[in-house]
Amino acid sequence: MNKNYHVRAIPRMFEQVTRQIVDFITFGKLSPNSKLPTERQLSESLQVSRSSIREGLRILELLGYLSSRQGEGTFVSSPPSFLIPGHVLNHKIEAVELDRYFEIALMCVEKIVFLSLEKMKTGCITFPMPNDGETDPFWNKFMVLITSLGEQLSNPYYVSLFSHTFELLNENGYFLAKEKPFDFSVFRDALLAGNRGKTADFLMLLSAA
Amino acid sequence: MNKNYHVRAIPRMFEQVTRQIVDFITFGKLSPNSKLPTERQLSESLQVSRSSIREGLRILELLGYLSSRQGEGTFVSSPPSFLIPGHVLNHKIEAVELDRYFEIALMCVEKIVFLSLEKMKTGCITFPMPNDGETDPFWNKFMVLITSLGEQLSNPYYVSLFSHTFELLNENGYFLAKEKPFDFSVFRDALLAGNRGKTADFLMLLSAA
DNA sequence: GTCGATTTGTTCGTATGTATC
DNA sequence: TGATACATACGAACAAATCGA
Numbered sequence: 001m002n003k004n005y006h007v008r009a010i011p012r013m014f015e016q017v018t019r020q021i022v023d024f025i026t027f028g029k030l031s032p033n034s035k036l037p038t039e040r041q042l043s044e045s046l047q048v049s050r051s052s053i054r055e056g057l058r059i060l061e062l063l064g065y066l067s068s069r070q071g072e073g074t075f076v077s078s079p080p081s082f083l084i085p086g087h088v089l090n091h092k093i094e095a096v097e098l099d100r101y102f103e104i105a106l107m108c109v110e111k112i113v114f115l116s117l118e119k120m121k122t123g124c125i126t127f128p129m130p131n132d133g134e135t136d137p138f139w140n141k142f143m144v145l146i147t148s149l150g151e152q153l154s155n156p157y158y159v160s161l162f163s164h165t166f167e168l169l170n171e172n173g174y175f176l177a178k179e180k181p182f183d184f185s186v187f188r189d190a191l192l193a194g195n196r197g198k199t200a201d202f203l204m205l206l207s208a209a
Numbered sequence: 210m211n212k213n214y215h216v217r218a219i220p221r222m223f224e225q226v227t228r229q230i231v232d233f234i235t236f237g238k239l240s241p242n243s244k245l246p247t248e249r250q251l252s253e254s255l256q257v258s259r260s261s262i263r264e265g266l267r268i269l270e271l272l273g274y275l276s277s278r279q280g281e282g283t284f285v286s287s288p289p290s291f292l293i294p295g296h297v298l299n300h301k302i303e304a305v306e307l308d309r310y311f312e313i314a315l316m317c318v319e320k321i322v323f324l325s326l327e328k329m330k331t332g333c334i335t336f337p338m339p340n341d342g343e344t345d346p347f348w349n350k351f352m353v354l355i356t357s358l359g360e361q362l363s364n365p366y367y368v369s370l371f372s373h374t375f376e377l378l379n380e381n382g383y384f385l386a387k388e389k390p391f392d393f394s395v396f397r398d399a400l401l402a403g404n405r406g407k408t409a410d411f412l413m414l415l416s417a418a
Numbered sequence: 419g420t421c422g423a424t425t426t427g428t429t430c431g432t433a434t435g436t437a438t439c
Numbered sequence: 440t441g442a443t444a445c446a447t448a449c450g451a452a453c454a455a456a457t458c459g460a
Contacts, residue, residue: 049450051263051450054426055263058223069426069456071457072457103364104366104367111316155313157309222427223428247446248446249445260428277445279437279445279447280435283445
């Protein structure tokens with residue numbers, strides 16, 4: 001009876017609405033500042049109530065996709081939004097786009113790793129247990145390590161941003177085809193030893209991966 | 210008649226709702242996984258319709274504040290969300306929290322600046338015009354410069370993240386009391402000359418500011 | 419400047435699906 | 440099985456803002 005609250009079998013109405021509208025914009029190639037159909041038109045063409053349409057519009061507005069103005073209408077925003085959650089999209093994100101998210105994740109990794117190395121000098125960093133899941137894929141182990149380090153920093157936003165980005169990449173199967181750039185245990189040992197130069201070298205390999 | 214669409218004089222109902230609920234959680238010190246009042250109770254106690262309550266709940270759900278489960282209720286999420294837009298909050302963000310956002314902004318600044326320096330070698334970076342607003346505050350000029358550089362990079366997310374964070378800091382008056390760490394024009398010249406070492410020195414001063 | 423049409427903002431009532439006991 | 444509590448969803452109505460004739 002493993003009840004997983006994170007998985008919702010049936011997407012709610014407003015979630016389907018957001019994806020439909022995103023599709024409408026992307027595939028219709030609507031340029032910024034162009035006008036969307038009215039709420040009533042959307043309600044009719046998608047066959048959902050106006051309330052559900054509005055819930056979807058609120059989501060996309062918060063994400064920076066749209067902006068609504070009373071008496072005028074709803075318009076495509078510019079510039080586009082950052083970090084669109086995967087569940088808002090119907091379609092897969094393009095590879096070039098995923099590469100950009102990967103760069104953001106790496107930026108956070110650098111910060112987390114080097115701040116951790118600094119903190120190690122005062123000897124108050126713990127590493128994740130070498131669990132039995134040694135058969136885990138490389139990128140899984142990497143994620144666990146970085147997350148564990150990041151959670152010990154005083155600024156929680158580095159790891160928060162990393163997690164969000166990494167999760168989005170994972171959801172889109174980004175790491176399935178991605179080759180592992182080095183042996184994970186060697187990287188972990190370099191970190192544990194506080195070897196800054198070697199760690200930096202590994203991170204260079206990462207961005208080339 | 211400078212009509213600024215970005216400023217909405219009267220907050221919409223659902224925006225007030227989000228702030229009320231955030232207040233309810235923060236000041237009521239509701240711990241993660243604790244249950245919120247039902248939508249009908251919120252509707253009655255805040256004297257707003259259920260539709261508006263729901264629009265507000267959708268926002269907070271997307272931000273990672275809450276999660277709703279049909280037949281059960283709405284619960285406070287854990288962990289808390291990253292980068293809460295200023296307009297979702299009623300109260301000022303605490304200083305220590307703002308410092309954390311500032312660190313995130315600086316992380317982006319570093320990336321934008323060093324990637325720009327790389328790109329300068331191929332000679333295809335333009336700097337913002339030295340406009341007449343030379344009396345602009347230091348941080349304004351800094352923001353304009355970094356944004357301008359970031360927009361010329363192939364990855365738009367660095368500047369997107371920087372803008373979001375910087376705007377949030379600005380909205381909260383973060384830079385009003387903050388001393389300028391160096392002379393802006395000197396920094397700009399160092400960048401223009403492609404002097405990597407000097408630029409790095411300036412960035413060090415920034416994180417100490 | 420006013421009027422009317424259009425569109426988002428907001429409310430209310432009702433019905434349905436789902437979880438808990 | 441039934442009862443209760445709750446989120447989900449719908450549709451109609453009215454208010455307020457915008458725009459053009």
